[in-house]
Amino acid sequence: MVGDTGMNVEVRNKQTAAEQAASDQFAAVSGSLPGTDAVAATRAAAIRRFTEAGLPHRRIEEWKYTDLRGALRELPAPAVASDTPIGPDTLGEIDAWRIVIVDGGEPRLPDGLAGQGITVERLSEVLAAGVLEAEWPEGTPSAMLDLNTAFVASGVTLRVPEGVHVDKPIHIACVTTVPDAASIYLRNSVEVGAGGSVTVAETFEGPDGIAYVVNTATRVTVARDAQATWVKVQRDGNKAVHMATLASDVGQGGRLTLAPYTTGAALSRNQFAIAFAGEHAEANLAGVHLLCDRQLGDTTLFVDHALPHGTSKELFKSVLDDEARGVFQGKIIVRQDAQKVDGRMMTQSLMLSERAEADNKPELEIYADNVQCGHGATSGRIDEDLLFYLRARGIPELAAKALLIEAFVGEAVTAIGNEAIGEALSELTHEWVSRHSHQEPGS
Amino acid sequence: MTAYLEIKNLHVKIADEDTEILRGVDLTVNAGEVHAIMGPNGSGKSTLSYVLAGKADYEVTEGQVLFLGEDLLEMAPDERAAAGLFLAFQYPVEIPGVAFMTFLKAALNAQRKARGEAELLTPDFMRMVREKATALNVTQDMLKRPVNVGFSGGEKKRGEILQMALLEPKICVLDETDSGLDIDALRLVSEGVNALRGPERAMIVITHYQRLLDHIVPDVVHVMSAGRIVKTGGKELAHELEKSGYAAFTEAA
Numbered sequence: 068m069v070g071d072t073g074m075n076v077e078v079r080n081k082q083t084a085a086e087q088a089a090s091d092q093f094a095a096v097s098g099s100l101p102g103t104d105a106v107a108a109t110r111a112a113a114i115r116r117f118t119e120a121g122l123p124h125r126r127i128e129e130w131k132y133t134d135l136r137g138a139l140r141e142l143p144a145p146a147v148a149s150d151t152p153i154g155p156d157t158l159g160e161i162d163a164w165r166i167v168i169v170d171g172g173e174p175r176l177p178d179g180l181a182g183q184g185i186t187v188e189r190l191s192e193v194l195a196a197g198v199l200e201a202e203w204p205e206g207t208p209s210a211m212l213d214l215n216t217a218f219v220a221s222g223v224t225l226r227v228p229e230g231v232h233v234d235k236p237i238h239i240a241c242v243t244t245v246p247d248a249a250s251i252y253l254r255n256s257v258e259v260g261a262g263g264s265v266t267v268a269e270t271f272e273g274p275d276g277i278a279y280v281v282n283t284a285t286r287v288t289v290a291r292d293a294q295a296t297w298v299k300v301q302r303d304g305n306k307a308v309h310m311a312t313l314a315s316d317v318g319q320g321g322r323l324t325l326a327p328y329t330t331g332a333a334l335s336r337n338q339f340a341i342a343f344a345g346e347h348a349e350a351n352l353a354g355v356h357l358l359c360d361r362q363l364g365d366t367t368l369f370v371d372h373a374l375p376h377g378t379s380k381e382l383f384k385s386v387l388d389d390e391a392r393g394v395f396q397g398k399i400i401v402r403q404d405a406q407k408v409d410g411r412m413m414t415q416s417l418m419l420s421e422r423a424e425a426d427n428k429p430e431l432e433i434y435a436d437n438v439q440c441g442h443g444a445t446s447g448r449i450d451e452d453l454l455f456y457l458r459a460r461g462i463p464e465l466a467a468k469a470l471l472i473e474a475f476v477g478e479a480v481t482a483i484g485n486e487a488i489g490e491a492l493s494e495l496t497h498e499w500v501s502r503h504s505h506q507e508p509g510s
Numbered sequence: 511m512t513a514y515l516e517i518k519n520l521h522v523k524i525a526d527e528d529t530e531i532l533r534g535v536d537l538t539v540n541a542g543e544v545h546a547i548m549g550p551n552g553s554g555k556s557t558l559s560y561v562l563a564g565k566a567d568y569e570v571t572e573g574q575v576l577f578l579g580e581d582l583l584e585m586a587p588d589e590r591a592a593a594g595l596f597l598a599f600q601y602p603v604e605i606p607g608v609a610f611m612t613f614l615k616a617a618l619n620a621q622r623k624a625r626g627e628a629e630l631l632t633p634d635f636m637r638m639v640r641e642k643a644t645a646l647n648v649t650q651d652m653l654k655r656p657v658n659v660g661f662s663g664g665e666k667k668r669g670e671i672l673q674m675a676l677l678e679p680k681i682c683v684l685d686e687t688d689s690g691l692d693i694d695a696l697r698l699v700s701e702g703v704n705a706l707r708g709p710e711r712a713m714i715v716i717t718h719y720q721r722l723l724d725h726i727v728p729d730v731v732h733v734m735s736a737g738r739i740v741k742t743g744g745k746e747l748a749h750e751l752e753k754s755g756y757a758a759f760t761e762a763a
Contacts, residue, residue: 455564455587458564460621460673464588470608470616473607
């Protein structure tokens with residue numbers, strides 16, 4: 068916990084290069100960012116907060132395992148929008164309504180989506196109408212969200228009207244093609260009206276070898292008896308830094324599934340929050356980290372059970388190779404009025420290397436007296452008995468390992484509950500595993 | 511004619527420990543023969559089955575095992591399986607996340623590939639599984655579930671025999687297949703095993719109890735004690751043991 072000792076009275080070092088760059092860049096581009104005066108004021112407030120607090124570092128409890136200040140040496144300037152045509156992407160040939168955003172440019176919208184009864188707006192239109200969300204719930208405010216608020220110019224806002232069930236997933240493909248380091252800011256949101264349902268898959272990908280930065284912020288609002296599944300597939304390039312903030316709330320009788328699947332970027336942080344806005348609501352998190360080399364993947368979740376009869380389930384699976392680090396922090400608050408809450412959190416790590424590291428931090432804060440909450444964390448190597456059983460049936464060692472790793476990840480993928488997306492993610496897992504089911508020398 | 515399996519003076523200890531578990535086992539099994547190995551707990555029966563299948567926890571310190579004339583101990587576990595050796599596990603492990611059907615297909619096709627045969631097409635494979643599963647009362651539901659997860663003791667053993675029927679090995683090692691089975695399950699499993707007997711296949715049936723051997727009638731019975739085979743006889747030896755117990759043989763060792 069953060070104490071009140073002198074250590075935390077901010078003995079600020081002087082601004083880092085990245086922090087200085089943020090102020091300089093804001094001064095240079097703020098005049099040309101889209102939005103009304105009200106939007107400009109929100110942006111200015113955000114950059115002030117950022118400048119005062121600076122980037123988070125390991126002395127801040129929630130950032131203990133992910134030293135963003137140390138890792139983000141430079142903050143590249145905002146990317147210039149690109150017209151690059153985009154071919155087959157992360158989810159392959161999945162049948163979906165596809166929205167493509169390249170290098171933070173204007174979203175390219177598919178024909179026919181409007182015919183579904185959905186409202187689709189580009190963020191630039193929303194900003195022109197004077198709206199830039201400034202109120203973010205507990206668990207989401209951070210320096211990375213402030214940067215997003217200051218600079219963001221692209222994204223989509225989806226509204227699914229009452230009772231509308233979108234016939235196939237909406238895929239928001241966020242593709243980076245920058246030739247040099249650049250920062251890409253995005254803000255997407257979906258609101259599902261009462262009794263409606265939608266599945267959205269947000270995917271991120273970009274080139275290896277370029278130190279670009281993706282900073283994305285997302286709102287998911289699930290009204291009464293509505294259902295939303297939000298899948299986030301992060302396959303950014305191996306030198307990229309990926310920062311994501313997601314705030315969600317789920318109304319009475321509603322159901323929300325969040326599925327972060329992380330396999331890209333040198334460093335990534337998912338800062339997710341789920342708030343219960345009605346009784347008898349259900350929220351699920353089905354997460355995956357597939358990390359290798361010196362990658363760091365951090366998923367930090369805040370679940371706020373403010374109301375009774377809520378159910379939250381988290382299943383998080385990490386597969387860590389080489390010197391990779393997987394961080395999962397999950398905090399569940401059950402407030403005093405939130406009786407009969409059922410909260411279950413399970414994190415499991417499969418270590419393919421002795422040098423990999425899994426940091427799991429479950430935190431339960433329970434103020435109600437009639438609840439069921441539990442958490443569990445496991446971490447281990449591939450089970451030798453299972454491996455022997457498969458080999459005794461004729462399956463060669465590498466194939467047997469791959470089968471076991473895919474099965475391990477598959478439990479979380481299945482929990483997403485969408486067959487087409489599940490198959491696409493299984494295929495991604497298979498590709499990753501094919502490259503990482505080797506035997507570590509000397510083990 | 512080459513013996514299917516020839517074990518010569520096999521000495522085995524647990525890796526990283528000094529205790530010798532097998533202390534000079536000699537055993538020859540020919541095509542078409544069914545051998546039973548009986549013996550008290552701790553006599554080395556299960557160790558022998560694991561060593562034959564290639565489990566890594568053991569170290570062979572002396573002796574030789576020839577499988578169809580080839581050096582078995584030089585082969586990896588999956589190579590042994592592809593060459594036609596099958597171990598029916600005493601405790602089949604649960605594999606969460608891998609559907610039984612997927613596993614069967616992966617195993618069969620891996621073996622076919624290793625032997626240079628074409629992989630089976632899915633419809634042909636499904637037909638083959640359905641046929642053999644029905645005979646063993648393995649339900650469609652079991653085939654869809656993850657391997658052995660939530661299976662009863664009887665279901666696990668039927669699952670082992672289904673694998674054996676599908677993979678059509680040359681030599682089957684059954685490690686206490688009767689353990690945890692009630693009378694009906696024992697009959698069903700035994701029928702499954704008997705259906706696989708044939709001139710081109712040999713079996714080693716490891717058991718504590720004579721009752722399994724009422725169903726799977728062996729050609730040869732061996733008594734194992736303290737890491738050696740101490741007596742060999744016909745099927746009547748099993749009945750003799752049931753009456754007199756293992757004590758006489760344990761002392762003889």
